[in-house]
Amino acid sequence: MEFVETKLGFQEPDVPPESVFNQCVRCGLCLPTCPTYVETLVETSGPRGRIALIKAVSEGRLDLTSPGFMHQMSECLDCRACEAVCPSGVAYGRLLEPARTQIERATAERRPLFARLVRGFALGMLFSNMALMRFAAALLRFYQRSGLRRFAHESGLLRGLNLESLEALAPAMSRRFFVPSGELRRTTHGVSKATAFMHAGCVMHVAFAEVDEATVRVLTRCGCDVVTPRDQGCCGAIAVHAGEMELGRKLAKRNIESFERSGADVYVVNAAGCGSTLKEYGHLFEADTAWSERASAFSAKVRDVTEFLDAIGIAPELGRIDGVVTYQEPCHLAHAQRITAAPRRLLASIPGLILREMDESSLCCGSAGIYNVTQPEMAGRLQERKVANIVAVDPAFVATANPGCALQVAAGIRKAGRAIEVKHIVELLDEAYAAYKPTSRASSARAASTLA
Amino acid sequence: MIVSLAPRVVGELREIAGAPHVLTAVEDLIAYGYDATWYEARPVAVVLPATTAEVAAVHRLATRERIALVPRAMGSGLSGGSVPLEGSLILAVPRMNRILEIDEVNRVAIVQSGVINAALQDAVESRGLFYPPDPSSLRQSAIGGNVAENAGGARCLKYGVTADYVVALEIVLPDGTIVRTGGKMLKNATGYDLRALYAGAEGTLGTITEITLRLLPKPRFTRTALAAFARIDDATATVRAVMASGLLPASIELMDRLTIRCVEENAPAGLPLGSDAVLLFAVDGNYEAIVDEELATIAEIASAHGATETRVAASAAESARLWEARRAVSPALARRTPNKLGEDVCVPLSEIGEMVRRIREIAQRYDLQIPVFGHAGDGNLHPNILCDRRNREEMVRVRAAAREIFEAAVALGGTLSGEHGIGLLKKQFIELDVGSAALGLMRRIKDAVDPLGIMNPGKIFPDPGGADAFDLP
Numbered sequence: 001m002e003f004v005e006t007k008l009g010f011q012e013p014d015v016p017p018e019s020v021f022n023q024c025v026r027c028g029l030c031l032p033t034c035p036t037y038v039e040t041l042v043e044t045s046g047p048r049g050r051i052a053l054i055k056a057v058s059e060g061r062l063d064l065t066s067p068g069f070m071h072q073m074s075e076c077l078d079c080r081a082c083e084a085v086c087p088s089g090v091a092y093g094r095l096l097e098p099a100r101t102q103i104e105r106a107t108a109e110r111r112p113l114f115a116r117l118v119r120g121f122a123l124g125m126l127f128s129n130m131a132l133m134r135f136a137a138a139l140l141r142f143y144q145r146s147g148l149r150r151f152a153h154e155s156g157l158l159r160g161l162n163l164e165s166l167e168a169l170a171p172a173m174s175r176r177f178f179v180p181s182g183e184l185r186r187t188t189h190g191v192s193k194a195t196a197f198m199h200a201g202c203v204m205h206v207a208f209a210e211v212d213e214a215t216v217r218v219l220t221r222c223g224c225d226v227v228t229p230r231d232q233g234c235c236g237a238i239a240v241h242a243g244e245m246e247l248g249r250k251l252a253k254r255n256i257e258s259f260e261r262s263g264a265d266v267y268v269v270n271a272a273g274c275g276s277t278l279k280e281y282g283h284l285f286e287a288d289t290a291w292s293e294r295a296s297a298f299s300a301k302v303r304d305v306t307e308f309l310d311a312i313g314i315a316p317e318l319g320r321i322d323g324v325v326t327y328q329e330p331c332h333l334a335h336a337q338r339i340t341a342a343p344r345r346l347l348a349s350i351p352g353l354i355l356r357e358m359d360e361s362s363l364c365c366g367s368a369g370i371y372n373v374t375q376p377e378m379a380g381r382l383q384e385r386k387v388a389n390i391v392a393v394d395p396a397f398v399a400t401a402n403p404g405c406a407l408q409v410a411a412g413i414r415k416a417g418r419a420i421e422v423k424h425i426v427e428l429l430d431e432a433y434a435a436y437k438p439t440s441r442a443s444s445a446r447a448a449s450t451l452a
Numbered sequence: 453m454i455v456s457l458a459p460r461v462v463g464e465l466r467e468i469a470g471a472p473h474v475l476t477a478v479e480d481l482i483a484y485g486y487d488a489t490w491y492e493a494r495p496v497a498v499v500l501p502a503t504t505a506e507v508a509a510v511h512r513l514a515t516r517e518r519i520a521l522v523p524r525a526m527g528s529g530l531s532g533g534s535v536p537l538e539g540s541l542i543l544a545v546p547r548m549n550r551i552l553e554i555d556e557v558n559r560v561a562i563v564q565s566g567v568i569n570a571a572l573q574d575a576v577e578s579r580g581l582f583y584p585p586d587p588s589s590l591r592q593s594a595i596g597g598n599v600a601e602n603a604g605g606a607r608c609l610k611y612g613v614t615a616d617y618v619v620a621l622e623i624v625l626p627d628g629t630i631v632r633t634g635g636k637m638l639k640n641a642t643g644y645d646l647r648a649l650y651a652g653a654e655g656t657l658g659t660i661t662e663i664t665l666r667l668l669p670k671p672r673f674t675r676t677a678l679a680a681f682a683r684i685d686d687a688t689a690t691v692r693a694v695m696a697s698g699l700l701p702a703s704i705e706l707m708d709r710l711t712i713r714c715v716e717e718n719a720p721a722g723l724p725l726g727s728d729a730v731l732l733f734a735v736d737g738n739y740e741a742i743v744d745e746e747l748a749t750i751a752e753i754a755s756a757h758g759a760t761e762t763r764v765a766a767s768a769a770e771s772a773r774l775w776e777a778r779r780a781v782s783p784a785l786a787r788r789t790p791n792k793l794g795e796d797v798c799v800p801l802s803e804i805g806e807m808v809r810r811i812r813e814i815a816q817r818y819d820l821q822i823p824v825f826g827h828a829g830d831g832n833l834h835p836n837i838l839c840d841r842r843n844r845e846e847m848v849r850v851r852a853a854a855r856e857i858f859e860a861a862v863a864l865g866g867t868l869s870g871e872h873g874i875g876l877l878k879k880q881f882i883e884l885d886v887g888s889a890a891l892g893l894m895r896r897i898k899d900a901v902d903p904l905g906i907m908n909p910g911k912i913f914p915d916p917g918g919a920d921a922f923d924l925p
């Protein structure tokens with residue numbers, strides 16, 4: 001006997017497109033690539049199961065706010081490993097993000113007022129206004145360095161406010177921030193090959209200012225002019241992944257306009273997560289033809305910094321860095337942007353550095369934005385799995401290309417009590433350029449030959 | 453028919469497998485309701501045991517409570533075998549994923565039934581050994597599912613199918629009795645061959661928990677070559693000629709025009725677009741010069757039969773790319789239309805050209821797109837009827853075309869299924885193939901082993917009066 005009850009379904013706008021989920025033939029090839037599947041071995045926690053659930057909601061067989069559905073949409077890392085291997089071309093990301101938006105909208109009123117305010121502030125203000133983000137980051141830095149942090153921990157204040165995991169997630173803030181100045185930095189060697197718009201990033205520019213600075217140095221060293229316009233902002237990834245499509249669109253428009261005004265040739269990004277969002281701006285404006293064209297034109301100019309450097313060819317004057325490096329593939333580089341060879345070629349070009357591959361290098365490390373806060377248990381399991389794979393190849397460095405991965409991997413390594421340095425690829429390149437000694441003929445010959 | 457389990461029974465299942473391994477939420481029931489066909493149904497619950505003892509306890513409970521049990525491995529089946537009939541309990545084996553032993557002296561591997569085929573291949577190859585059965589789904593199918601469907605694969609032309617490698621099994625009978633049959637020895641003429649009975653039984657006679665597989669030494673060299681043809685008839689003639697030449701390649705795979713196009717759209721592998729058909733050959737052996745010479749002979753035969761191009765893969769990477777492309781064919785075809793009905797007919801090698809001609813003729817007559825690919829060297833073809841299930845008028849033609857394809861295969865001395873099994877998809881056609889006497893014997897075996905009919909009901913055997921099973925359940 002069937003009970004007929006009405007289920008809450010998807011509502012326009014931002015409905016997961018039927019044409020996308022119907023493309024899934026359930027071949028199952030994506031299962032072994034899915035971090036949450038390999039950890040649980042439960043079909044529901046895999047891509048094929050999640051697609052089936054989205055389809056069930058769409059067809060009125062499952063309620064949008066059923067606990068299992070909301071759990072699965074949250075447990076998914078949005079790592080896109082499934083999408084990268086799918087022979088049938090299922091664009092999984094185009095299902096998940098709207099599905100989250102739907103849940104977000106349907107449950108907004110149900111959340112406690114405090115939680116709504118914090119979320120609203122974080123997304124609506126911090127990520128929309130970079131000056132405010134820097135101010136908050138300065139406060140955070142004070143908190144982290146001043147002893148206040150110890151007080152908060154020891155007093156139980158954090159636990160009391162239920163903020164423990166969120167607090168642990170906050171990266172150590174950089175000493176200086178990388179503030180977009182609007183100035184044009186000229187190439188330091190030769191004629192300019194291109195003018196690159198440098199995306200400073202939101203979290204990046206306050207917590208990873210060194211990486212931003214290294215990126216500018218490496219780009220100018222490799223023959224590019226670099227502009228960092230002031231009117232740029234957050235790419236919107238955090239908002240889109242959290243199901244705040246409207247806010248995502250607002251942030252997207254700002255960056256598109258900033259890039260159009262700058263007159264630069266390419267839009268270079270050093271955070272893989274931002275890059276994949278920036279390259280997919282087109283999807284945000286599916287219902288808006290005028291903006292969708294502008295967005296697609298913009299997206300076509302976006303390049304990950306590793307992709308860009310590999311394409312233009314890097315300057316060969318690299319000094320030695322001795323040691324073994326292993327490469328942690330950011331999901332949003334390997335899966336969402338399908339960039340896997342360029343980062344490895346760049347690493348291999350540094351004299352002295354030996355690239356040793358770890359197992360499962362493209363399996364998500366469990367970082368995925370605010371995943372540590374929403375799914376702490378799964379995040380921890382994936383972090384441990386990743387660290388075990390890293391430790392097994394005994395490297396001196398882990399190279400990556402995304403701030404979230406760097407944080408998660410570094411925290412895991414610290415927990416395991418190991419001394420392995422985590423670096424962005426551009427940082428290693430930057431150090432290699434700094435270490436270059438014009439007399440060491442051997443190293444330049446080596447560098448030249450790896451580029452040939 | 454049960455639509456939900458009594459809380460008492462759920463409680464007992466939790467005691468058996470541990471609470472986190474018993475799933476009853478509606479989302480889980482949706483996710484365990486399908487395989488790689490388009491069938492969909494809802495089980496009453498899902499249990500994921502980790503040991504043979506737990507499996508046996510689940511069986512005893514199911515017997516006592518008269519609950520239908522459906523063994524499920526990775527759900528990559530192409531005949532609906534693991535799709536639960538209404539009211540069934542899914543017994544999923546993916547947690548039983550340990551390789552228990554690789555015995556290099558006796559050249560066998562002992563695995564639990566949830567071990568992924570590719571994981572086993574990697575493990576044995578790292579020791580210079582070789583497990584030949586390589587279904588295209590090797591990354592997403594488990595050995596338990598491979599045995600239960602008697603899976604084949606590209607290399608089965610030279611090396612045989614899954615059943616040829618099963619030397620021992622541990623089986624849990626419907627009532628929970630644990631049976632072990634066979635051993636590490638390669639020959640065994642003692643009593644009925646129960647391993648053969650369970651290979652291809654599709655979970656209708658019990659749950660397989662442990663499998664001992666024969667291994668071979670890994671051939672030191674494998675090379676891949678490709679031949680393109682302007683007419684598919686020339687390709688099938690080449691297959692026959694190569695097989696008649698005295699050579700035995702590891703694989704001869706066929707892809708037709710439409711297949712090539714879908715594959716290239718998915719991930720360009722350098723297949724010659726615009727050819728009517730492509731053959732992919734793999735030759736392996738321990739002596740490089742011989743392998744190369746055999747490949748050269750094959751290329752000559754192909755050219756003599758009208759190949760427009762022959763090409764030997766220059767590197768291991770190129771050859772891996774070609775085989776990766778071949779393995780992705782089935783899902784890649786779905787890029788064209790919302791649905792497809794994948795068939796698995798197998799005909800004697802001598803009839804392969806005729807079978808392909810008849811499929812094309814049927815496609816034309818019913819105005820359908822039916823790309824054909826498959827393991828041509830052993831006569832096993834996968835015509836896939838592209839369709840949109842929502843289009844009722846089209847589905848009438850799809851049904852009729854599918855029936856004609858089956859009839860053609862049987863008329864040519866072939867069979868409905870070479871490797872995917874019967875499941876739900878082909879059960880209404882089985883008698884057409886095996887005849888009433890053999891079907892009657894199969895029924896008697898089923899009734900003797902599973903008198904209560906709790907193991908994977910509704911599969912293999914036709915529903916009385918049912919027209920066909922394409923829309924079920």
Ligand SMILES: Cc1cc2nc3c(=O)[nH]c(=O)nc-3n(C[C@H](O)[C@H](O)[C@H](O)COP(=O)(O)OP(=O)(O)OC[C@H]3O[C@@H](n4cnc5c(N)ncnc54)[C@H](O)[C@@H]3O)c2cc1C
Binds near residue numbers: 529588
């Ligand atoms: C892209 C793709 C390519 C494929 N290529 C091939 C191919 O080249 N060759 C080929 O032969 N098949 C192929 N298949 C079909 C399928 O992968 C095989 O039939 C495979 O053996 C099924 O394994 P599974 O683990 O997914 O089993 P499932 O789909 O879970 O189950 C299949 C059947 O086995 C039964 N079963 C599962 N586990 C057990 C157990 N422990 N004990 C008893 N019964 C059990 C189930 O009840 C069901 O009837 C392909 C499928 C896909 C999607």
Ligand code: SF4
Binds near residue numbers: 026030
């Ligand atoms: S690989 Fe693609 S088609 Fe296959 S199950 Fe996953 S999403 Fe579906």
Ligand code: SF4
Binds near residue numbers: 034036079080083
């Ligand atoms: S995006 Fe990642 S976590 Fe989510 S279903 Fe796909 S592979 Fe799994």
